[in-house]
Each structure stands twice: as C-alpha cells, then as structure tokens.
Amino acid sequence: xxxxxxxxxxxxxxxxxxxxxxxxxxxxxxxxxxxxxxxxxxxxxxxxxxxxxxxxxxxxxxxxxxxxxxxxxxxxxxxxxxxxxxxxxxxxxxxxxxxxxxxxxxxxxxxxxxxxxxxxxxxxxxxxxxxxxxxxxxxxxxxxxxxxxxxxxxxxxxxxxxxxxxxxxxxxxxxxxxxxxxxxxxxxxxxxxxxxxxxxxxxxxxxxxxxxxxxxxxxxxxxxxxxxxxxxxxxxxxxxxxxxxxxxxxxxxxxxxxxxxxxxxxxxxxxxxxxxxxxxxxxxxxxxxxxxxxxxxxxxxxxxxxxxxxxxxxxxxxxxxxxxxxxxxxxxxxxxxxxxxxxxxxxxxxxxxxxxxxxxxxxxxxxxxxxxxxxxxxxxxxxxxxxxxxxxxxxxxxxxxxxxxxxxxxxxxxxxxxxxxxxxxxxxxxxxxxxxxxxxxxxxxxxxxxxxxxxxxxxxxxxxxxxxxxxxxxxxxxxxxxxxxxxxxxxxxxxxxxxxxxxxxxxxxxxxxxxxxxxxxxxxxxxxxxxxxxxxxxxxxxxxxxxxxxxxxxxxxxxxxxxxxxxxxxxxxxxxxxxxxxxxxxxxxxxxxxxxxxxxxxxxxxxxxxxxxxxxxxxxxxxxxxxxxxxxxxxxxxxxxxxxxxxxxxxxxxxxxxxxxxxxxxxxxxxxxxxxxxxxxx
Numbered sequence: 001x002x003x004x005x006x007x008x009x010x011x012x013x014x015x016x017x018x019x020x021x022x023x024x025x026x027x028x029x030x031x032x033x034x035x036x037x038x039x040x041x042x043x044x045x046x047x048x049x050x051x052x053x054x055x056x057x058x059x060x061x062x063x064x065x066x067x068x069x070x071x072x073x074x075x076x077x078x079x080x081x082x083x084x085x086x087x088x089x090x091x092x093x094x095x096x097x098x099x100x101x102x103x104x105x106x107x108x109x110x111x112x113x114x115x116x117x118x119x120x121x122x123x124x125x126x127x128x129x130x131x132x133x134x135x136x137x138x139x140x141x142x143x144x145x146x147x148x149x150x151x152x153x154x155x156x157x158x159x160x161x162x163x164x165x166x167x168x169x170x171x172x173x174x175x176x177x178x179x180x181x182x183x184x185x186x187x188x189x190x191x192x193x194x195x196x197x198x199x200x201x202x203x204x205x206x207x208x209x210x211x212x213x214x215x216x217x218x219x220x221x222x223x224x225x226x227x228x229x230x231x232x233x234x235x236x237x238x239x240x241x242x243x244x245x246x247x248x249x250x251x252x253x254x255x256x257x258x259x260x261x262x263x264x265x266x267x268x269x270x271x272x273x274x275x276x277x278x279x280x281x282x283x284x285x286x287x288x289x290x291x292x293x294x295x296x297x298x299x300x301x302x303x304x305x306x307x308x309x310x311x312x313x314x315x316x317x318x319x320x321x322x323x324x325x326x327x328x329x330x331x332x333x334x335x336x337x338x339x340x341x342x343x344x345x346x347x348x349x350x351x352x353x354x355x356x357x358x359x360x361x362x363x364x365x366x367x368x369x370x371x372x373x374x375x376x377x378x379x380x381x382x383x384x385x386x387x388x389x390x391x392x393x394x395x396x397x398x399x400x401x402x403x404x405x406x407x408x409x410x411x412x413x414x415x416x417x418x419x420x421x422x423x424x425x426x427x428x429x430x431x432x433x434x435x436x437x438x439x440x441x442x443x444x445x446x447x448x449x450x451x452x453x454x455x456x457x458x459x460x461x462x463x464x465x466x467x468x469x470x471x472x473x474x475x476x477x478x479x480x481x482x483x484x485x486x487x488x489x490x491x492x493x494x495x496x497x498x499x500x501x502x503x504x505x506x507x508x509x510x511x512x513x514x515x516x517x518x519x520x521x522x523x524x525x526x527x528x529x530x531x532x533x534x535x536x537x538x539x540x541x542x543x544x545x546x547x548x549x550x551x552x553x554x555x556x557x558x559x560x561x562x563x564x565x566x567x568x569x570x571x572x573x574x575x576x577x578x579x580x581x582x583x584x585x586x587x588x589x590x591x592x593x594x595x596x597x598x599x600x601x602x603x604x605x606x607x608x609x610x611x612x613x614x615x616x617x618x619x620x621x622x623x624x625x626x627x628x629x630x631x632x633x634x635x636x637x638x639x640x641x642x643x644x645x646x647x648x649x650x651x652x653x654x655x656x657x658x659x660x661x662x663x664x665x666x667x668x669x670x671x672x673x674x675x676x677x678x679x680x681x682x
Contacts, residue, residue, distance in 0.1 A: 037078075041065070051075060062087070063107075069116075070123075072096040083107035085134070091116025092123035104129045109159070110137040117144045125151050132157040136183070139164055142172070151175050159183040161206070168195035177201070185209050185227070196220060207231065208252070218265075221245070227252040229274070236262035238322065245269070253278070254331070264322025271326055276333040276355070284341045324348050333357040333379075345369040352376040357405070359383050366390035366398075366415075377403040381429065385409035388418075391449060395421035407431040407466065416451045420458050430454070431468035431489070440478040456483055468492050468513065475501040484508045491515035491534060499523070514538070515556065525549060536560065536581065548572045559584035563591070570594035574601040581607050587624060589614035590632035595624050 031044035038059040046065040059081040067087040072095035080102050089111035140163040155176050165187040172195045179199045185208040204225040212231040218238040233256040246268040258278035327348045337359040351372045361383040402424050411433040438453040469492035477500045485505050496517040506526040516537040525546040532554035540560040562585040598604050612624045
C-alpha cells in the first residue's frame with residue numbers, strides 16, 4: 001500500500017492513540033484517583049506503592065490493599081498524610097521515610113507490624129514532624145509498642161487501640177512530651193503504673209474496654225476527657241491533697257463495678273459524669289445505725305512500691321464527693337441508689353440532665369433536694385417511686401424542665417398542678433403507673449397538695465405524652481383539648497375507649513400508639529398528619545379502610561388476626577410506607593399478592609420479613625417468602641385441593657378395577673355367567 005494512502009487512516013487513529021497511550025505507559029493510574037494533590041488508591045489490590053503518581057502529591061491513601069512491606073525510599077517528598085490501613089503490612093524498611101520530611105500523619109491501622117516492629121521503629125524515628133500515628137489492631141504487646149514509640153517527640157495524637165497491651169509503666173510513653181490525645185481502648189490492660197507522668201500535655205485519654213480493677217491516686221490535672229468505661233473498676237479516688245484545679249470536664253466510668261460514688265478532685269471543672277451500670281449506692285444512713293457500732297469509716301490502699309504514699313478514703317462521709325459544682329450531666333442509670341445524701345443535689349447548681357433510670361428510689365422530694373432551676377431533663381423511670389413531694393413554690397423553679405420520665409414506678413398520685421406549673425414541658429412519660437386522667441368537670445381532685453388524677457391544662461408546650469400500661473379504661477373527651485400533641489402512646493390499656501378524646505388531636509398528631517387496646521372500628525380518616533401508627537395485638541381481622549387515605553410512613557399491625565391484605569389496599573399503602581411490621585398474623589398462603597407487592601417495593605422495609613408466616617388449607621404453617629403457590633389458583637385464590645380430594649378416590653377406584661380385571665379376567669366371566677347365562681329347561 002502506498003504511503004500516501006496511510007495518511008488519512010493515521011489521522012483518524014491519532015485521537016484514539018492519544019487516549020490509549022497514557023493508559024499503557026502508566027498502568028498504576030487506573031487504580032488511583034487524583035483529586036488535586038490527593039491520590040486515592042484504596043481497594044486496588046496493590047502489592048506496592050505506585051511509582052507513577054505526581055511528585056507533588058501531599059496525601060496518599062492505600063487502604064485495603066495487599067502491601068506486605070513498605071520499601072524504601074518513599075518517592076513522594078511533599079507527602080504530608082499517608083494511610084496504609086487494612087493491608088498485610090509486616091514492616092517498614094528503615095530508610096522508607098528518609099526523604100519524607102513533611103510527613104505528619106501516618107495511619108498503619110489493622111496490619112501485622114508485630115512481626116517487623118524493630119525495623120519499623122527505625123523507620124519511624126526518621127520522621128521529625130510526625131504528629132498523628134495510628135497503630136491500632138497490630139497485635140502489639142507492651143514491649144513492641146514501647147519500641148515503636150521511642151524518640152517520637154513530636155507526636156500529638158496516638159492510637160493504640162485493639163492491641164495486646166497488658167501493663168503500662170513510666171517507660172511506655174516517656175518520649176511523648178507533646179502528646180495530647182491517646183486511645184488505648186480494647187486492649188487487655190490491668191495496670192497503668194505512672195504511665196502518663198511524662199505526658200504533661202495529655203488532654204484526652206481513652207481506657208475503655210480493658211481489665212483495670214481500680215483508678216487510685218488520680219492526679220492528672222491537665223486531663224480534660226477520661227473514658228474508663230467497660231472495665232472492672234471498683235474504686236476511683238483522686239488525689240485529695242492537691243490544691244491545683246483539675247481541668248477534667250468529662251469522666252466516663254460507666255459499665256464498671258463501682259460500689260461507691262467516685263472520690264472526685266476537690267477543685268475541678270467537671271461537667272459530664274457518666275456512672276451508669278455500676279453498683280453504686282450511698283451508705284450515710286449506716287453511720288446512724290446502732291447495729292454497726294464497730295463499723296470502720298475509712299479504707300487504706302497500699303502500693304508495693306515504698307516511695308509511693310498510701311491512699312486513705314473516708315467511706316461514709318458523703319460530703320467528700322469532691323467538686324461537682326460545675327456538673328451539668330449526671331448519669332446514674334442502672335445502679336442501686338436508694339436515696340440522695342443530704343445536700344447532694346444542692347451541690348450541683350448547674351445540673352441540667354439527671355438520669356436515674358433503674359435504681360431503687362422510693363421517694364422523690366423535689367422541695368428538700370433543692371434541684372437546680374437549670375434542670376432540663378429528669379429521668380426517674382424504673383424505680384420504686386410511690387410518692388413525689390413538691391410544693392407550689394418549688395414547682396415554679398422548674399421553668400426549664402423539658403423532658404420528664406416517671407414511667408415504670410408505683411405512682412398513684414402526684415403533686416397538685418405538677419404539669420401545669422412546668423411552662424417548658426415538652427415530653428412526659430407516665431407509662432406503667434396507676435395514674436388516672438381527670439374528668440372534664442374536675443381540674444384535679446386534690447387534697448393537701450396531692451392529686452389523684454392528672455390533667456395537662458394550659459401546658460401548650462407539651463408535644464409527647466406516653467400513657468402506656470396505666471390501666472386506663474376511658475379517656476375523658478376533653479383530656480387533650482388545646483394540646484398540640486405530636487406523639488401519643490396509649491398502648492397496653494386493654495378495653496380503652498378513647499376515640500372521642502383523640503379526635504381533638506387530628507390536626508397535630510403524627511405518632512399514635514394503640515397497641516393492645518382492643519380497638520376494632522377506629523376511624524383514622526381525620527388524622528391527616530399521622531406518620532406512625534401502632535395497632536398491634538388488637539385481634540383485627542382486616543386493616544381499617546380509613547388508613548388508605550393517610551400518608552403513613554410506619555405501620556405496626558403485628559399479632560392480629562389478618563388473613564389477607566386486599567391487593568388494592570397493598571398497592572395503595574406500598575408507595576407511602578417506609579416501615580411495616582406484619583409478623584404474628586395467620587395469613588392465608590393462597591392470598592399473598594400483598595406480600596409480593598410489598599416485597600417488590602424497594603422503599604419499604606418489612607421488619608422480620610423472613611418470619612412472616614401463613615397457613616395452608618390443612619392449617620400447616622409456612623414462611624410466606626418461601627411458600628410455593630403451585631397448589632393455589634391465582635384468579636380465585638382458592639385451593640385446588642378440593643378438586644384433588646374429589647378426583648383421587650374415583651381415580652383410585654377405576655385403577656383398582658382395571659388392575660383387577662387385567663390380572664383376573666375369569667372373575668368377569670363368572671360374574672356374567674352367573675347373572676345372565678342361566679340354564680334353560682330344554
């Protein structure tokens with residue numbers, strides 16, 4: 001072919017050549033995405049660092065690859081952030097970072113650095129500006145971690161979570177003088193002996209999910225956040241003879257084995273104290289009990305090292321709780337508190353959230369306890385409360401109270417005007433008490449500041465009201481008049497008559513609970529704002545037609561008697577619903593078109609879908625999603641078993657006759673002869 005004939009062909013192929021050339025000459029680019037000076041090479045099945053990236057990149061992400069060794073040298077001198085999490089990295093070659101003078105953030109999480117930790121340590125020492133280092137999930141023990149951290153004097157943020165650290169001492173972090181944040185959660189530590197004495201700038205310390213038995217002689221005045229939750233801590237005692245003010249703002253000791261309220265610093269800025277799920281109780285009343293005359297009031301803690309002084313704590317003096325004047329959140333859920341010591345609540349003038357769920361309180365005296373006027377949330381649910389004491393002057397101080405939870409107690413009466421005196425009240429939970437609702441002709445039946453029924457007159461701020469399991473039989477027609485409720489929970493009140501009273505909330509109500517109330521013909525058509533409805537456990541044999549015009553997002557019809565949801569109803573509800581609960585109904589296996597409608601609607605979550613069951617003609621139970629409908633007629637939705645039952649006996653009889661005549665034909669001849677071939681007289 002002449003050369004001049006090739007020219008047009010080459011011109012046509014030139015644009016394609018320009019596109020394909022970079023791909024062939026730089027194969028690694030296809031596995032990385034470049035965004036300005038960041039290279040994203042995650043999930044690329046790479047076994048080494050790409051070499052063809054721009055020299056000026058400042059961030060390189062190589063997470064979820066197959067890199068075993070980080071070879072030297074790293075070719076990108078401008079790099080500041082390098083992430084190699086979730087590889088199979090065993091070591092960093094000693095000269096890897098010899099040209100990486102600007103690297104300040106290194107993520108090596110979830111690798112195997114326990115194998116080559118010594119050589120990796122030499123590589124880390126060449127990083128003069130390293131500020132953040134993540135060594136979590138690398139199977140490192142105490143010695144390995146100490147070796148890797150030698151001479152990292154610039155380090156400010158360190159993550160060692162998920163390793164095999166057991167015991168820390170003063171040598172563990174002695175070179176980390178600039179350390180500000182340290183994460184040690186999910187190790188197997190049982191002792192931290194002077195481990196943080198060389199870290200004067202440490203502000204945040206996470207010790208959660210370890211095996212620490214106690215924290216005694218706590219003297220880290222610079223610490224702002226300490227998380228020591230999910231350990232086995234029985235004692236927390238701070239150094240009592242220090243005159244310095246502790247900077248501690250958040251202390252989390254939840255899910256431990258504390259028997260006593262922690263002995264906090266005498267001077268602090270503590271704002272958040274989390275003590276849930278321990279065994280805390282107060283013991284001041286024992287000192288007045290003549291039965292325990294020889295009861296000791298102090299306990300001493302000894303240390304095997306002779307140069308450390310003993311720690312002495314007074315057990316029964318409840319005034320020694322330290323400085324809690326700045327406390328805003330106190331979480332004591334799941335303990336054994338029976339009472340508050342004298343003046344305990346009064347010591348917390350800034351308290352806004354008090355969580356006392358699941359304790360042993362029997363009486364709550366709002367007057368004598370002198371609660372703070374800044375109280376925002378008060379949770380005394382699941383206690384043993386049988387009375388709440390408060391006078392009119394006391395209630396006027398709770399003008400900031402927004403959330404009040406008194407559920408799961410033994411309350412039969414409340415202070416008069418309790419709710420009408422709380423102008424900011426937004427949510428009230430009285431579930432599982434024996435509280436009655438006042439009839440319309442009586443605001444509150446009260447005697448001596450005690451009300452044996454409740455109303456919510458003039459509480460225009462109230463949005464959420466929970467009256468579950470209060471043994472209510474009839475709700476007065478004006479019970480909710482004037483209330484802009486968005487949430488109303490009336491479940492577990494069997495036989496409840498409430499249609500007329502709830503009707504007044506038709507414009508505002510968004511979430512309604514009527515489970516286990518024995519409702520049958522409730523008209524929901526007026527509740528056009530309703531988004532969530534619970535009508536479970538009501539023996540309903542059909543869905544109320546009034547639901548079809550609502551814009552429900554959540555519908556709970558569990559444990560009723562529904563055998564079918566008409567196809568038209570399912571198609572109307574499906575585009576609107578986001579979540580539906582259907583388990584516990586005896587659906588008809590031959591009428592499951594509704595299930596296919598919900599199943600194919602991608603926006604619906606059928607909770608417990610695999611547990612929705614149906615019954616066939618013989619009352620055999622099947623899982624709807626696995627049932628094969630070949631024995632059902634789709635048009636009439638009737639079973640063909642009836643036809644089978646009619647045909648099979650006759651078929652069997654006919655087959656039996658044919659078989660009999662085939663193998664014993666003489667029987668037929670004898671039978672005919674006997675009946676028709678009779679002997680004649682001639």
